[in-house]
Amino acid sequence: xxxxALAAGLPEAVSFLNxxxxxxxxxxxxxxxxxxxxxxxxxxxxxxxxxxxGDFADVFAEQRFRTAIVLDAGKIDSVTYGYPRGAGVRVVxxxxxxxxxxxxxxxxSLLDAARVASTVVExxxxxxxxxxxxxxxxxPFTLVAPEPMMPEAAKLDLLRRMDAxxxxxxxxxVSVRIDYVDEVRDVLIGTSDGVYVIDRQYITGISxxxxxxxxxxxxxxxxxLGGRIDSTYFERVDPEEAAKRAGLQAARLLEAGPAPAGxxxxxxxxxxxxVLIHESLGHALxxxxxxxxxxxxxxxxxxxxxxxxxxxxxxxxxPNGRGTCSVDDEGTPSQRxxxxxxxxxxxxxxxxxxxxxxxxxSTGNGRRMSYRNWPIPRMTNTYIDVGTxxxxxxxxxxxxxxxxxxxxxxxxxxxxxxxxxxxxxxxWIENGRLTRPVRGAILIGNSLETMQRIEGIGTDLVVDTxxxxxxxDGQAVPVGVxxxxxxxxxxxxxxxxx
Amino acid sequence: xxxxxxxxxxxxxxxxxxxxGAQEAESYLETSTTSEVRLRQGQIELLQQSxxxxxxxxxxxxxxxxxxxxxxxxxxxLNELVNRTLALTNQATPRDENKIAEFLAVTQSDLEIYxxxxxxxxxxxxxxxxxxxxxxxxxxxxxxxxxxxVRCGTASQEVFFSNTYIPRQTYRAxxxxxxxxxxxxxxxxxxxxxxxxRKRFFGELAKPEQIGQRAVERALxxxxxxxxxxxxxxxxxxxxxxxxxxxNLFPAFSALNVIEQRSFLAGKxxxxxxxPGITIVDDGTMRRGLGTRYFDxxxxxxxxxxxxxxxxxxxxxxxxxxxRRLNVPPTxxxxxxxxxxxxxxxxxxxxxxxxxxxxLVEEVPLGLYVTGLAGFGVDTVSGxxxxxxxxxxxxxxxxxxxxEGVTVAGxxxxxxxxxxxxxxxxxxxxxxxxxxxxxxxxxxxxxx
Numbered sequence: 002x003x004x005x006a007l008a009a010g011l012p013e014a015v016s017f018l019n020x021x022x023x024x025x026x027x028x029x030x031x032x033x034x035x036x037x038x039x040x041x042x043x044x045x046x047x048x049x050x051x052x053x054x055g056d057f058a059d060v061f062a063e064q065r066f067r068t069a070i071v072l073d074a075g076k077i078d079s080v081t082y083g084y085p086r087g088a089g090v091r092v093v094x095x096x097x098x099x100x101x102x103x104x105x106x107x108x109x110s111l112l113d114a115a116r117v118a119s120t121v122v123e124x125x126x127x128x129x130x131x132x133x134x135x136x137x138x139x140x141p142f143t144l145v146a147p148e149p150m151m152p153e154a155a156k157l158d159l160l161r162r163m164d165a166x167x168x169x170x171x172x173x174x175v176s177v178r179i180d181y182v183d184e185v186r187d188v189l190i191g192t193s194d195g196v197y198v199i200d201r202q203y204i205t206g207i208s209x210x211x212x213x214x215x216x217x218x219x220x221x222x223x224x225x226l227g228g229r230i231d232s233t234y235f236e237r238v239d240p241e242e243a244a245k246r247a248g249l250q251a252a253r254l255l256e257a258g259p260a261p262a263g264x265x266x267x268x269x270x271x272x273x274x275x276v277l278i279h280e281s282l283g284h285a286l287x288x289x290x291x292x293x294x295x296x297x298x299x300x301x302x303x304x305x306x307x308x309x310x311x312x313x314x315x316x317x318x319x320p321n322g323r324g325t326c327s328v329d330d331e332g333t334p335s336q337r338x339x340x341x342x343x344x345x346x347x348x349x350x351x352x353x354x355x356x357x358x359x360x361x362x363s364t365g366n367g368r369r370m371s372y373r374n375w376p377i378p379r380m381t382n383t384y385i386d387v388g389t390x391x392x393x394x395x396x397x398x399x400x401x402x403x404x405x406x407x408x409x410x411x412x413x414x415x416x417x418x419x420x421x422x423x424x425x426x427x428x429w430i431e432n433g434r435l436t437r438p439v440r441g442a443i444l445i446g447n448s449l450e451t452m453q454r455i456e457g458i459g460t461d462l463v464v465d466t467x468x469x470x471x472x473x474d475g476q477a478v479p480v481g482v483x484x485x486x487x488x489x490x491x492x493x494x495x496x497x498x499x
Numbered sequence: 500x501x502x503x504x505x506x507x508x509x510x511x512x513x514x515x516x517x518x519x520g521a522q523e524a525e526s527y528l529e530t531s532t533t534s535e536v537r538l539r540q541g542q543i544e545l546l547q548q549s550x551x552x553x554x555x556x557x558x559x560x561x562x563x564x565x566x567x568x569x570x571x572x573x574x575x576x577l578n579e580l581v582n583r584t585l586a587l588t589n590q591a592t593p594r595d596e597n598k599i600a601e602f603l604a605v606t607q608s609d610l611e612i613y614x615x616x617x618x619x620x621x622x623x624x625x626x627x628x629x630x631x632x633x634x635x636x637x638x639x640x641x642x643x644x645x646x647x648x649v650r651c652g653t654a655s656q657e658v659f660f661s662n663t664y665i666p667r668q669t670y671r672a673x674x675x676x677x678x679x680x681x682x683x684x685x686x687x688x689x690x691x692x693x694x695x696x697r698k699r700f701f702g703e704l705a706k707p708e709q710i711g712q713r714a715v716e717r718a719l720x721x722x723x724x725x726x727x728x729x730x731x732x733x734x735x736x737x738x739x740x741x742x743x744x745x746x747n748l749f750p751a752f753s754a755l756n757v758i759e760q761r762s763f764l765a766g767k768x769x770x771x772x773x774x775p776g777i778t779i780v781d782d783g784t785m786r787r788g789l790g791t792r793y794f795d796x797x798x799x800x801x802x803x804x805x806x807x808x809x810x811x812x813x814x815x816x817x818x819x820x821x822x823r824r825l826n827v828p829p830t831x832x833x834x835x836x837x838x839x840x841x842x843x844x845x846x847x848x849x850x851x852x853x854x855x856x857x858x859l860v861e862e863v864p865l866g867l868y869v870t871g872l873a874g875f876g877v878d879t880v881s882g883x884x885x886x887x888x889x890x891x892x893x894x895x896x897x898x899x900x901x902x903e904g905v906t907v908a909g910x911x912x913x914x915x916x917x918x919x920x921x922x923x924x925x926x927x928x929x930x931x932x933x934x935x936x937x938x939x940x941x942x943x944x945x946x947x
Contacts, residue, residue, distance in 0.1 A: 074759060076592035079840055082584050084569040084576070085553070096539075100547045104570040120622070121546040157590055176759045212880060214760050219881045221761075260885065262908065262944030263729045293539070295647050295682060297689070373549065410875040416647070416682060416691045417721075419903060421874035421887035441883030443876040445906055495876070495885045495906025495944040499729050 034062045034189040035199060037106050038088070043191035046090060046108070050115035051193060054122045055094040057353065058115070059192040061330060062088035062106060063372040065184055068153070072160040072179040087372045088189075090114040093354050094122045096292075100375040156181055159207075159240055166241035167211040167222075170248025173255060176212040177248075188330065194353075196332035204323065204479060205230050206467065209244045213251035220254025220440070222247035223425065228321040228466030228481070250407075250426055253438055260427065260442030260496025266402035267444060267492040268395050268430065272463035273408055275482030278313055278385050279471070280413040280420040281448040282306075286315075286340050286348075287473075288355035288366070288378040290415045297418040297448060298346060306346045307452035310388060313341035315350055317365050317381035321466040322481035324381030331367035331376050338364045340383075344452075352378045370476035377474060382466075382481030388458025392486040395457045402430035403494050405444065418448035421495075443495040451492060459486035505530055505552070506667055508572055509659040512556055516581050517663065521558035523599040525662035527796060528554045529837040534622060535652030538629040544648060546622065553837035558585055562593040568838040600797045600819040601664045602829065607800070611787045614700040617653050617673035625651040628677055628707045635711030636681040642722070643715055647680035647691055660798050670793045675701050679711050683718035690724070692717025696928050699787045720870070720891070724901035726946035727892055733866035734907055734941040735859045735893070738924045740869045741933035745779070745850060747877035748911070749931070752781075752806050753843040754821035756879070763882030763911060764812060772812045773915035776853055777936075779807040781816055783831050783846030790846035790930030796835030801846055804830045810916075818843050850933040853921025859937045861896040862920070867943055868893050869907065882911045905945035914938050 038046075043060050050058035064086035071078040088111055089102030099121030103110040151159075160179045167177045183205040191197045205227040213220045224247035226240055269277055282298075290296030298306060307313075317335025319325055326335050331353050340348050351359070352367030355378055368379040396404070404427065411422025424442040428435040464483030471480045509528040516524035530552045537545040555568040558581070565588030567580045629651040636643055657671040678695035694714035696705040705713075736744060756762040764772060773779075783801025785791050794800050797819045805813050817825075818833035818841055833841035860868055869890040876885035885908035891898040909917075922935035 076594055077590065078592070078594070079564050079566055080584075080587045080591050081566040081568070081840070082580060082587065083567065083838060084571060084580060085838065086569075086571050097543055098545045100545065100549075102549050104550075104552050106571075117548050118546075121543060153587060153590060176761060178759070212760055219760065219763065221878075221880045254881070260908070262906070262942050264946060293647070294645065295689070295691075373551070375545070375547070412873050412875070414691070414873070416689050417903070419873075419887065419889075421876070421906075423875040423885075440881065441876070441878060441885055441908070443874055443885045443887065443906055443908075445874075445887040445904065447904065493726070493904065493906065493944060493946070495887065495908055497883075497885070497908040497910070497942045499731060499942060499944075 034064065034106070034187055037108060038062055038189050038191065040197055042108050043197060046111050046115050047191065047193045049112050050090050050092045050119050053119045055092045055119065057093040057193050059091050059190065059331065060088060060111065061369070061372055062189040063186065065186045067182065067184040070156060070160060070181040072164055074176065075164060077157060077160070085371070089372045089375070090118045091375050092118040092121055096358060097121050098354065098375055102373050163209050163240050163244035166244040167209055167248040170245045171213060171252035173213040173215045173252055174211045174248050175214045177209065179207065179209045182206045190328070190330065190332040192332055198328050198332045200327050202326060203229055207240070208468065209247050211248045211251045213255055215255050218255050220251045220257070222249070222251030225468035228323050229325050230321055234321070254440050257438035257440035259498045260439045261403065261494050262496045262499050264491045264493045266399045266430070266488070266490060267494065268402065268404045268486060268488045269408070269484070270404070270406045271459065271461045271485050272483060273465040273468065274405065274487070275384050275465065275484040276408050276411045276422055278484060279380060279383050279480070279482045280411040280422060281446070281451055282313060282341065283380045283383045284413050284415045285418065285448060286350045287380070288349050288351040288359065291349050292355045292358050296415050301346050304346060305344050306449060307341055307344040308455035309344040310455050310458050311341055311344050311452060312339065312386035313383070314339055314386050315366070315380055315383045319382040319464055319481055322382035322464060323466055323469050323479035324481045326381070329365045329367045330369045331363065333363045333365040333367060335365045335381065350378050350380060352376055368478050370478055374476050377476065379473065379478055380471065380480050382464055382483070384462065384464050384483030385458065385485065385487060387460055387462040387485055390457040390459050392459035392461045395459060395486050395488040396430055396433050396435070398433060399430045400432055403442065404428045404430050404435050413448070419445070420448060421445040439496070441496060445493050445495055451489060454490040455487060456490050457488040461485045505657070506659040506669055509554065510661040510667060512554060512577055512581070513661045515578070516556060516558050519581055520585050521560055523559040523663045525557045525599050525797070526554060527835065527837055528552070528659040529656065531654055531656040533652065533654040534625060535650060536622060536625040536629055537648045537650050538626065538633055539646055539648045541630065541633065543626060555835070555837040556581065556584070557599070557840070558588055559597055559599060560585065560588055562595060562597045563588050563591040564597045565591065566840050596820040596823040598823065599662050599664065600799050600829065602799050607784065607793055610784060610791050610793060612672040612699050612791050614673045616701040617675045618655050620653050620675065620701065625653070631707035632677060632679045632711040635708040636679055636715050639712055639715040640683070640719060642683045642685055642719065643681045644684060645682050647682060649679045651677045660794065662798055665798050668794060668798060672792065673699055674789065675704055677704060677707060677710050679714040681715050681718050683722050685722045688722060690718055690721035692719070692721065697789060699789060703787065717870070721889060721901055721903065724889060724903035726904035727902050727943065728946060729944050731940050731942050733863045733937060733939060734943070735863065735866065735868045735935060735937045737868065737870045738922065738926065738933060738935045740872050741850065741936045742929065742931050743872045745848060745933045746931040748879065749845050749848060751879040752816050754815040754817045754825065755843055757815050758821060758824060761880050763879060767812050768814060770812055771810045771916065772912065773807055773810045774918040775810040776921045777807055777810055777915065777918055778805065778851040780805050780851060781830070781832065781845050781848045785847045788847040788927065788930065790848070792846070795831045795833045796841040797833040799829045799831045799833060801831035816843050816845070845931055847927070848931045849925060850921065850936065852923045852925040852934045854923060856922035856924045856935055859920045859922055859935050860893055860898065863893045864895060866893045867902065867907065868898055879911070884909050884911050884914060905943050907941045907943055909938070909941045914941065
């Protein structure tokens with residue numbers, strides 16, 4: 002039986018999220034969604050959606066229960082419960098999409114939504130009966146006893162301990178903000194190609210952001226924890242140690258010098274550094290840009306697009322990954338896709354609509370932010386796969402270069418392939434060794450050029466499961482990114498020091 | 500949802516929270532209707548229509564604060580959520596500034612944020628505008644063979660507010676937008692350009708032909724772009740780029756960030772933080788402004804706030820809580836959606852127009868004209884600045900060639916003090932806007 006935080010340490014449980022134990026774990030999920038949207042009602046809504054024609058339609062219903070706690074300036078600043086729910090109907094005819102949704106979960110409001118969505122289809126054609134059948138998605142990882150479901154008092158205690166640890170890291174820490182969020186998301190997906198699935202997804206995220214200040218200078222640090230975590234997570238990860246490291250990171254920036262400017266050899270550290278592959282190649286692999294011909298990778302399937310050292314994987318089943326799911330938001334089971342093998346483009350990242358238009362199959366990358374959005378091709382957990390070089394050997398032979406120990410955020414324009422990302426923690430490389438810390442650097446480049454310049458990939462693969470949120474077309478979804486240590490012959494470092 | 504019932508729900512939930520043990524409560528119910536059409540190569544790619552309703556409720560007990568939001572407005576659900584949230588609130592820390600705002604919004608004159616003409620636009624109209632914009636883009640130049648898409652949409656929103664001191668308060672607002680992104684192709688190079696206009700009133704929206712044309716100009720200007728060698732030179736930001744810069748700069752003006760030592764502008768009120776040509780204003784009362792509203796997310800009346808007056812920092816933007824902490828009047832910047840707590844954000848934020856636009860480039864012997872900015876390199880905590888840019892290279896006051904693959908970098912404090920020119924081309928197509936501005940000297944990092 003799944004126990005929920007909603008039931009822990011608080012007055013009575015909310016009935017709509019309290020799974021019925023007798024039905025077993027899976028059967029208890031999304032009970033109320035299924036009460037309104039059983040196979041029969043879903044069928045009728047889909048028939049209404051396709052009444053004017055169209056190739057495909059789906060119904061997506063969702064309810065979330067979210068808990069958020071903010072600790073700022075040493076105090077529990079605010080506590081939040083969120084309970085958004087609703088459902089949307091999509092009608093697809095070739096490249097055309099009609100979408101309408103309702104915040105109200107009722108048969109009649111979804112029939113209305115189906116009619117509105119169907120107006121995108123201008124022709125009158127078929128109304129074949131649709132047969133949706135239930136599929137039980139295979140769990141991509143074992144959620145033994147969902148850890149996001151800690152009692153509220155334990156969450157508050159965790160935040161206070163992290164706050165103390167970050168402050169103790171250095172006397173110059175003047176401010177610490179810690180954000181805690183956990184969420185249970187129930188989804189029900191019914192599609193005209195015969196899928197009827199109900200899934201429950203958990204995610205937890207904790208961020209700790211200390212600020213150090215001295216002599217008019219300020220530095221900020223960041224530690225993040227969480228993901229689709231399981232019961233052993235906090236046995237493997239020490240939150241106080243993470244908070245302390247964030248404090249030290251902030252303090253170290255007080256001694257950092259200005260960033261260099263211009264092209265130079267660059268080595269990017271493991272883990273969150275994978276934001277580099279997410280921006281440089283990942284977005285260009287997404288099926289919508291490919292299908293429209295607006296991506297720089299359109300039509301390059303089977304050709305060399307990167308250094309032969311490079312293997313890029315998008316894995317919707319990476320343990321604990323923020324992008325991990327049993328099924329995507331179109332009901333397609335998640336999968337591990339090798340997108341680039343030995344530098345050759347092998348596979349795009351596809352949803353149903355774009356894969357159909359390209360004559361391919363969905364790779365389980367149809368995702369959406371919520372029932373208010375239609376699915377589009379998105380990454381799940383995307384990483385550069387493990388290489389063969391000893392990580393420390395990747396600094397060898399660099400007389401003057403830049404080491405990005407930790408990156409911040411990044412962005413890309415998929416038409417040109419021009420990308421950028423901020424460096425949170427950087428160092429000079431001088432004569433094969435890390436020397437002085439550097440502040441305020443960004444890295445920029447062009448995807449295809451930069452991916453040809455990979456000179457070495459380390460054995461130290463880390464996939465970050467704690468902090469990625471990707472925005473595209475106004476939709477934010479959680480993602481994982483990762484890489485081992487990677488060395489580039491040249492990337493432009495954008496700093497103030499020439 | 501009928502208007503009357505929405506305002507009743509907002510008030511009823513607030514009263515119910517007070518009966519259940521909240522000493523103060525505030526409910527914020529929002530409904531909105533949105534339609535958007537996305538067109539590509541003459542065909543509708545996406546048609547989206549939606550009606551949204553959601554409620555946010557803040558509860559206070561012994562200066563402890565709890566918050567809930569939901570789209571499920573059934574009585575039983577709301578009851579349950581209120582009780583749970585009150586229980587959770589007991590775990591929060593009491594803070595003196597946790598208090599529902601008692602500032603009664605004074606009735607203001609018509610701020611002109613609701614246009615019935617926007618509500619009357621039908622999907623067919625949106626399709627027609629988008630089609631005209633796309634056709635005009637294709638007609639400009641034969642190097643334009645495709646578009647990413649053209650988007651046209653409308654939204655109308657109503658806010659229903661009720662707190663312990665203000666039983667009922669509402670406003671409604673509209674927006675309409677049209678945006679084109681043509682792709683220019685030359686040799687193997689593809690470059691896109693986007694031009695977006697967004698207004699409260701339909702009559703003020705740029706003509707579709709104009710939007711297509713200006714987007715094409717932007718795409719074509721980027722063809723053949725290449726890096727330039729690294730240099731320290733004067734850098735002119737176009738009005739659009741300067742607006743993005745100002746948006747990224749805003750967190751430094753948030754009073755909360757200032758109090759928590761997260762702003763490079765902390766402790767600088769009364770000091771010169773920019774050149775005398777720079778005046779920065781946040782004005783929530785600007786007629787027809789996209790950021791204009793009658794009251795903020797806490798029921799506080801909006802204001803016109805001069806943040807920087809001829810280079811001198813005058814004040815920061817406040818929520819009710821930060822105003823209470825610093826014992827100053829609130830500025831009406833506690834903005835929110837139903838599903839977020841009020842947070843300090845800009846209403847209509849702008850740099851006041853200066854005297855001349857074309858001189859900004861003409862006076863530069865060698866430098867960079869920046870038309871596009873990207874990335875996360877604006878650190879308003881430490882004051883460091885570095886962003887990926889594209890634009891045109893300036894030689895002897897003339898734009899000579901397209902530039903990309905470079906960054907510009909500096910320190911925000913030095914940059915603002917070093918602004919030596921402000922254009923007169925201030926136009927509002929978003930709630931944050933700026934005229935063109937020139938920075939005396941920045942580091943351009945480019946090719947070898």
